Amino acid sequence: MIVFLIKRLANAALVMLVVALMAFMIFRFVGDPIQLMVNEQTSQAERDALRERLGLNESVVMQYLRFVGNAVQGDFGISYRNQQEVMSLIAERFPATIELVLMATIISLVVGVPLGVITAIHRRKWYSEALQFVSIIGVSLPSFVIGILLILVFSVMLNIAPAFGRGDVVSIGWWTTGLLTPSGRAALILPSIALSFYQITLVMRLVRAEMLEVLRSDFIKFARARGVPAWRVHYSHALRNCLMPVVTMTAMNIGSLIAFALITETVFQWPGMGLLFIQAVTFVDIPVMAAYLCIVSFIFVALNTLVDITYALIDPRLRNSKA
Amino acid sequence: MTVNLTSPGLLTRIRQSDLWWSFTHQRSAVLAAILLTVLIVSAFTAPLYAPQNPYDPAQLELWNAEIPPIWLEGGQWPYLLGTDTQGRDILSAILYGSRISILIGIASVVLALIIGIGTGLVAGYYGGIVEDALMRVGDILLSIPTILIAILVSAIVRELLPPSLRDVGAGGVLVLAIVLSGWVQYARTVRAQTAVERRKEYVQAAQLLKVPARRIMFRHILPNTLTPILVAATLNFGMAILTEATLSFLGIGMPPSQPSLGTLIRLGNQFLFSGMWWIVLFPVMQLCLLVVSVNLLGDWLRDALNPKLR
Numbered sequence: 020m021i022v023f024l025i026k027r028l029a030n031a032a033l034v035m036l037v038v039a040l041m042a043f044m045i046f047r048f049v050g051d052p053i054q055l056m057v058n059e060q061t062s063q064a065e066r067d068a069l070r071e072r073l074g075l076n077e078s079v080v081m082q083y084l085r086f087v088g089n090a091v092q093g094d095f096g097i098s099y100r101n102q103q104e105v106m107s108l109i110a111e112r113f114p115a116t117i118e119l120v121l122m123a124t125i126i127s128l129v130v131g132v133p134l135g136v137i138t139a140i141h142r143r144k145w146y147s148e149a150l151q152f153v154s155i156i157g158v159s160l161p162s163f164v165i166g167i168l169l170i171l172v173f174s175v176m177l178n179i180a181p182a183f184g185r186g187d188v189v190s191i192g193w194w195t196t197g198l199l200t201p202s203g204r205a206a207l208i209l210p211s212i213a214l215s216f217y218q219i220t221l222v223m224r225l226v227r228a229e230m231l232e233v234l235r236s237d238f239i240k241f242a243r244a245r246g247v248p249a250w251r252v253h254y255s256h257a258l259r260n261c262l263m264p265v266v267t268m269t270a271m272n273i274g275s276l277i278a279f280a281l282i283t284e285t286v287f288q289w290p291g292m293g294l295l296f297i298q299a300v301t302f303v304d305i306p307v308m309a310a311y312l313c314i315v316s317f318i319f320v321a322l323n324t325l326v327d328i329t330y331a332l333i334d335p336r337l338r339n340s341k342a
Numbered sequence: 343m344t345v346n347l348t349s350p351g352l353l354t355r356i357r358q359s360d361l362w363w364s365f366t367h368q369r370s371a372v373l374a375a376i377l378l379t380v381l382i383v384s385a386f387t388a389p390l391y392a393p394q395n396p397y398d399p400a401q402l403e404l405w406n407a408e409i410p411p412i413w414l415e416g417g418q419w420p421y422l423l424g425t426d427t428q429g430r431d432i433l434s435a436i437l438y439g440s441r442i443s444i445l446i447g448i449a450s451v452v453l454a455l456i457i458g459i460g461t462g463l464v465a466g467y468y469g470g471i472v473e474d475a476l477m478r479v480g481d482i483l484l485s486i487p488t489i490l491i492a493i494l495v496s497a498i499v500r501e502l503l504p505p506s507l508r509d510v511g512a513g514g515v516l517v518l519a520i521v522l523s524g525w526v527q528y529a530r531t532v533r534a535q536t537a538v539e540r541r542k543e544y545v546q547a548a549q550l551l552k553v554p555a556r557r558i559m560f561r562h563i564l565p566n567t568l569t570p571i572l573v574a575a576t577l578n579f580g581m582a583i584l585t586e587a588t589l590s591f592l593g594i595g596m597p598p599s600q601p602s603l604g605t606l607i608r609l610g611n612q613f614l615f616s617g618m619w620w621i622v623l624f625p626v627m628q629l630c631l632l633v634v635s636v637n638l639l640g641d642w643l644r645d646a647l648n649p650k651l652r
Binding site: 030033034037038041045152155156158159160161162163164167168170171174175274275278279281282285286297300301303308312315316319320323 | 370481482485486487489490493494497498501580584587588591592593594607611614615619622623626629630633634636637638641
């Protein structure tokens with residue numbers, strides 16, 4: 020187990036080092052940072068001094084090591100665009116994205132699991148086939164399209180939900196939350212539905228597939244034969260055996276939800292990390308881009324590693340497989 | 343006594359195949375195929391009948407701007423689906439835009455297939471360092487959300503291009519971004535399948551006969567690995583169109599001078615609150631029809647080619 024743990028963690032660390040290398044290469048080879056930071060009046064001597072201060076005269080390897088060292092301490096430098104520290108910019112936006120992603124995850128479970136169970140139990144009914152068809156459409160609709168359609172219907176035509184921003188927020192320490200104010204909660208509705216849409220179809224399809232498998236097993240037949248009421252067989256006996264993969268997938272997908280949130284955030288002008296990143300991309304604000312890449316990849320890799328390790332704890336057979 | 347050795351014609355073979363049978367017996371697949379054919383043909387023949395060439399600024403007239411669709415009050419012939427704020431005919435823009443979206447989709451899937459199949463075959467056939475390297479690169483690429491890779495590649499390559507080439511090269515940059523985030527899947531699938539196949543007797547027989555390795559890989563092994571690849575390629579064609587649309591929507595894809603469906607949606611999105619819903623809704627609908635029909639076909643193909651479901 021310890022060998023597996025070390026192997027898995029080493030693998031994760033390697034991936035993060037490569038991600039950091041990519042982020043560093045963006046820094047090093049896209050544009051000249053000095054050129055982007057100074058204006059036309061800056062003299063050559065001042066430029067050289069700045070170059071020296073930023074450590075741009077050292078060897079590339081040294082610069083990379085320093086970049087990694089700083090990144091581990093959460094120091095990604097200063098934004099080219101508004102001269103603020105990148106980390107504080109991101110920390111400011113972090114709660115908005117996390118609230119959005121968690122809300123979307125909750126919605127996808129609350130809606131997706133029952134739908135999956137229903138379509139599995141009543142497989143041949145018209146509404147199951149219809150839901151199955153809708154789920155293909157759900158997979159085919161890009162998330163920005165869902166966002167636009169939601170805005171069009173609920174904000175423009177019906178005017179019942181706000182389409183932009185985050186509403187009023189309350190700060191608790193460094194964390195800001197919109198969940199405690201009416202306008203904050205209202206603002207969360209459309210973006211979280213838009214973000215959860217794809218996730219709902221995934222959860223639904225997974226639960227359906229797992230349920231179909233479980234319903235065929237002997238213990239379900241036995242429970243039925245014993246006269247256990249149908250709803251108990253389905254929701255207590257069968258569903259419980261499907262939840263493991265659902266939990267796994269949900270945990271692993273939080274990482275990609277954070278990445279995909281950048282699209283939803285752009286559509287709804289939600290002030291999260293993703294919107295910050297897209298603005299950074301348009302302005303070629305490289306420190307922000309690099310920091311976002313590192314942070315999102317870190318969350319992604321950390322979740323995957325955690326899920327793998329949990330699995331190995333539960334199922335010893337997985338420990339010997341090639342990690 | 344003569345034996346008829348001529349095989350039946352291609353058409354008969356297709357008509358007698360299991361695949362054709364399953365196709366004609368699944369209504370959604372037939373509908374999706376018809377829809378997709380109509381969409382592709384209409385997009386590529388658009389220059390013949392579209393009322394306007396939306397790329398030609400000389401054809402845009404500002405006094406034709408903001409015309410609603412023809413069935414609404416104020417609608418005007420020939421602007422069936424209305425015009426945008428610059429007098430661009432929405433229908434023409436959609437048809438030309440679909441053409442770009444489809445072309446980018448096809449180009450990126452084909453390129454990803456070539457790279458993925460090539461590396462997958464070599465890695466699976468020879469094993470060793472090539473295989474390890476491929477798996478490691480794959481691990482790393484799969485540890486970063488694909489949309490992030492696509493955005494970064496697209497943003498960085500554009501930045502590296504000289505400004506004069508940025509608009510012209512936009513399509514190529516998009517293809518590159520989609521390919522870089524997508525080829526690993528094919529490579530892994532082919533590698534896994536090849537590693538199984540190369541131990542089989544027919545491969546050993548071919549090796550004994552001193553058939554060149556390249557021929558064994560491409561003529562003997564490759565056909566046996568194609569089934570899952572075909573399904574993945576179909577579904578990825580839909581994904582590629584979506585990724586392109588997303589990047590263009592975010593403003594790092596096709597420029598407004600050569601709008602793809604995603605660009606049209608981005609431009610139209612600004613007018614969502616001004617009541618001109620047609621500028622954004624019709625490109626959205628076209629994009630959805632395109633991707634839904636591709637995905638329905640892919641879904642059918644996956645079930646039809648799955649031996650477990652026969």
